[in-house]
Amino acid sequence: MSAFSPRAWALSGGLAVLAGLTQAVALADPLGGQPHWWLQMLGLGALAALLARVALRLAVQAPRQATNRMTARMAQPPAGARPAVRFGAGFALGWLFALGWLTGTFWWLFISMHTYGGLVAPLAVLAVLALAGFLALYYGAAAGLFVACMPLAHEKEREKEDDNAPGAPPRIKALRAALLFAALWTLAELARGTLLTGFPWGAGGYAHVDGPFAPLARWVGVYGIGFVAAWLMAFIALYAMQKHDGEEATQVALLVLGLVSWTWWLNQESQTATANPLPPMQVALLQGNIPQDEKFVPGTGVIDALRWYGQELREARATLVIAPETAIPVLPQQLPDGYWQGLLRRYGAAREGQSAQAALIGVPLGNASEGYTNSVMGLAPGQSAAYRYDKHHLVPFGEFIPPLFKWFVQLMNIPLGDFNRGALAQPSFAWQAQRLAPNICYEDLFGEELAARFGDPAAAPTAFVNLSNIGWFGDGVAIDQHLAISRMRAREFERPMLRATNTGATAIINAHGQVTHLQPRTTRGVLTGEFEGHTHLTPYAVWTARWRLWPLWAACAALALLCASWHKRHGR
Numbered sequence: 176m177s178a179f180s181p182r183a184w185a186l187s188g189g190l191a192v193l194a195g196l197t198q199a200v201a202l203a204d205p206l207g208g209q210p211h212w213w214l215q216m217l218g219l220g221a222l223a224a225l226l227a228r229v230a231l232r233l234a235v236q237a238p239r240q241a242t243n244r245m246t247a248r249m250a251q252p253p254a255g256a257r258p259a260v261r262f263g264a265g266f267a268l269g270w271l272f273a274l275g276w277l278t279g280t281f282w283w284l285f286i287s288m289h290t291y292g293g294l295v296a297p298l299a300v301l302a303v304l305a306l307a308g309f310l311a312l313y314y315g316a317a318a319g320l321f322v323a324c325m326p327l328a329h330e331k332e333r334e335k336e337d338d339n340a341p342g343a344p345p346r347i348k349a350l351r352a353a354l355l356f357a358a359l360w361t362l363a364e365l366a367r368g369t370l371l372t373g374f375p376w377g378a379g380g381y382a383h384v385d386g387p388f389a390p391l392a393r394w395v396g397v398y399g400i401g402f403v404a405a406w407l408m409a410f411i412a413l414y415a416m417q418k419h420d421g422e423e424a425t426q427v428a429l430l431v432l433g434l435v436s437w438t439w440w441l442n443q444e445s446q447t448a449t450a451n452p453l454p455p456m457q458v459a460l461l462q463g464n465i466p467q468d469e470k471f472v473p474g475t476g477v478i479d480a481l482r483w484y485g486q487e488l489r490e491a492r493a494t495l496v497i498a499p500e501t502a503i504p505v506l507p508q509q510l511p512d513g514y515w516q517g518l519l520r521r522y523g524a525a526r527e528g529q530s531a532q533a534a535l536i537g538v539p540l541g542n543a544s545e546g547y548t549n550s551v552m553g554l555a556p557g558q559s560a561a562y563r564y565d566k567h568h569l570v571p572f573g574e575f576i577p578p579l580f581k582w583f584v585q586l587m588n589i590p591l592g593d594f595n596r597g598a599l600a601q602p603s604f605a606w607q608a609q610r611l612a613p614n615i616c617y618e619d620l621f622g623e624e625l626a627a628r629f630g631d632p633a634a635a636p637t638a639f640v641n642l643s644n645i646g647w648f649g650d651g652v653a654i655d656q657h658l659a660i661s662r663m664r665a666r667e668f669e670r671p672m673l674r675a676t677n678t679g680a681t682a683i684i685n686a687h688g689q690v691t692h693l694q695p696r697t698t699r700g701v702l703t704g705e706f707e708g709h710t711h712l713t714p715y716a717v718w719t720a721r722w723r724l725w726p727l728w729a730a731c732a733a734l735a736l737l738c739a740s741w742h743k744r745h746g747r
Contacts, residue, residue: 184267187225191268192275194221199279201382208655212386212404215379220408222272223356226318227413229264230325233257262319269318273311278304280377280656287647291467292587302583310367310374317363321356324739349414351738357406358734364398365728368621372571375620377656379404384662384688392666392688393713396622398727407434452686452707453608453637458673459493462681463502464699467646470677471504480504483699485514488534489521493703495606497675500537500549500615500642507538519561522554531556533606535613537642537675540565546595549574551613551642553604562604565597566615568624600627603636609708611673612636616643617657619664619672626719629668629712637708639670644677650697654679662688667715671706 197218201211282303289299368375380397383389388400395402463483469476484502507515522534533555540563541547549569553562569575574594576584603610612628619625619641629635641661645654658680665672666688674682679696683704692704718726 187229187268188271191222191225191271194218194225195272195275195277196279197221198272198276198379198382199377201379202280202377203652203655203659205652208652208658210382210384210386210659212383212388215382216404216408218276219360219379219405220412222268222318223353223405223409224412224416225268226265226322226356227325227352227416229268230261230322231416233261233264233322258323261325262323264319265322266315266319269321270308270311270315272318273314274304274307277307277310277377281307281653283648283651283653286649287589288587290649291647292589294587298586306374313363313366314360317359320735321359324355325352349410351741352413353406353410354734355738356409357402358731358738360405361398361402361727361731362735364401365724365731368398369724372568373621374571376617376660381656381659381663384659384666389666389688392663393669393715395727396667396715396719397663398724402727402731403434451711452709455705455707456495456607456609457493457703457705458495458497458683459487459491460673460675460681460683460694460702461487461491461496461498461502462676462679462694462698462700462702463499464678464697465504465646467644467678470501470644470646477504481510481514484536485518487701488518488536491532491534491701494530494532495609495611496532496534497640497642497673498534498536499675499677499681500644501539502536502642502675502677503538506540506542506547508542519554522556523558524556533604535604535611535640535642535675537615541595546593548595548597549615550597551615551640553606553611553613555604555606564601564604564613564615565595566618567597567599567601568618568621569594569596570616599624600630603628603634604640608637610634610637611640612638613640613642615641617660619661622664622667622715623719623723625664625668626716626723629716629720632710632712635710635712635716636668636670637710638706639664639668639672641672641674642676643674646678650678654696658682658690662690667713669709669711669713671708673706 195218197214201215201218203210284303284306285296285299288294288302289296292299294302364375364378364380367373368378378397378401380399380401383400383404384392388403391400391403461484463480465476465480465483470480471477480502481504484498488496488498503510518534518536522532533553536552536554538550538552539547540550540552548565550566551564553564555562566574571577572580572584573589576593603612605611612625614625619639625639639661643657645657648654658674661672661674661682662684664670665684665686669686671686672682672684674680674684679694681694681702682690683692683702683706685691685706686709691706692702694700694702
């Protein structure tokens with residue numbers, strides 16, 4: 176069967192989609208919600224093998240007679256068009272892989288649009304597929320460039336023309352090709368995470384929060400982990416496709432073993448760096464479990480939220496009390512008389528016989544003339560004014576309407592608004608020995624933005640606080656995926672992450688990314704426990720505070736250009 180037959184392309188495309196779906200399952204499996212680093216690597220290794228197979232066949236296999244005009248153009252390209260054919264073939268497989276991966280990752284957007292937004296099911300499905308298909312373009316471009324520039328394929332071309340052409344050892348060939356693959360793939364991940372406000376939900380590195388590469392987080396972050404995983408699996412897949420002797424295979428095995436041993440050493444260093452935490456602080460995290468379809472309804476959900484959160488905020492005994500995003504679902508000026516003033520008095524002074532307490536509360540702020548913000552208010556004794564944090568990274572379609580999409584928003588019945596954007600590096604909430612850095616909803620998805628608060632080591636956060644409401648997306652894997660994201664941020668900065676949510680996952684995460692306390696999802700309750708803040712800075716915090724993600728962009732672009740330069744000198 177020709178490599179260019181419709182049946183062969185259909186099989187390759189199906190395998191690419193299947194491999195992409197394994198990426199989604201690896202982030203949080205539907206049964207237990209746990210990440211599986213090995214599954215993520217297998218899926219990405221399968222894609223690298225598919226791309227290499229297509230590249231090699233395009234390079235060495237004589238085309239057979241085409242069955243139609245379209246396959247004729249692919250089967251018998253002129254010499255100058257050969258790179259374009261390679262790019263197209265790689266693009267198609269990479270795009271299908273990413274389509275399966277991303278659709279399987281954030282399919283739950285359907286719930287917010289259809290169940291709570293009232294958008295008809297077919298349009299909600301199309302919207303999810305359209306978003307996944309658009310974001311998949313980045314990965315399609317990366318895969319296309321890999322196939323077009325793949326070093327192994329160009330060496331095969333030379334060997335076909337000259338049987339005596341010298342060639343590098345198989346491990347070196349695989350190494351070059353794997354570096355090219357990892358660099359291009361990481362550039363695609365970075366593009367998805369930053370361009371057009373960015374939506375990096377489900378990046379491959381999150382599957383490794385419990386894996387052997389997790390210690391790399393304090394050095395290179397989630398994208399750096401993704402690069403190492405992509406490089407290793409591409410290297411193994413591409414090396415296995417070549418002829419090699421036993422001695423060289425042993426050398427490759429030792430290389431892999433050395434990499435794993437290196438990550439173990441890094442983990443030990445991380446344990447040493449976090450050995451001197453601040454004194455523990457007791458925290459109470461409130462989870463109201465207000466039904467999402469009632470949360471903003473004045474006669475039901477609003478009354479329920481004000482009653483329950485008000486009672487728990489008054490009766491809490493922990494040193495720090497945290498209520499989630501929009502725990503108070505109305506503006507302060509819309510509250511019943513005395514409600515907000517009562518909270519100010521409650522946390523404005525120490526109560527007789529009790530230690531002083533502080534609270535962080537999610538509440539919308541603003542007015543029609545100045546605009547509105549999705550905010551956190553911090554209350555503590557001795558304040559001249561209440562602490563305030565305004566959400567910086569707003570959710571498209573939820574907190575601002577992108578240009579040209581007002582018609583789409585009008586198809587749904589969701590309480591939307593154009594919120595004002597808060598500053599990037601807002602000060603932390605200082606309470607006793609802690610400097611608590613709030614972030615709202617999916618803001619913890621953008622580690623480079625959280626890093627902006629670490630520019631001044633003396634004012635750097637000692638702990639993160641995430642206030643969320645994931646009730647829009649049901650009680651499935653979206654909760655598990657968000658928990659893994661928060662755990663990765665804790666590892667990158669070696670800071671505890673305190674998560675207060677409406678429906679889950681309300682949790683206390685320590686500086687090593689381990690969940691120490693967890694409230695059952697979709698239950699109403701108060702999670703109480705202790706956390707230990709930290710003051711040291713990880714390498715990742717230092718360089719991202721200065722340069723954000725530009726060093727990764729530059730390193731990956733340089734690697735990709737180096738491979739392209741090598742092809743220009745040594746390829747056909």
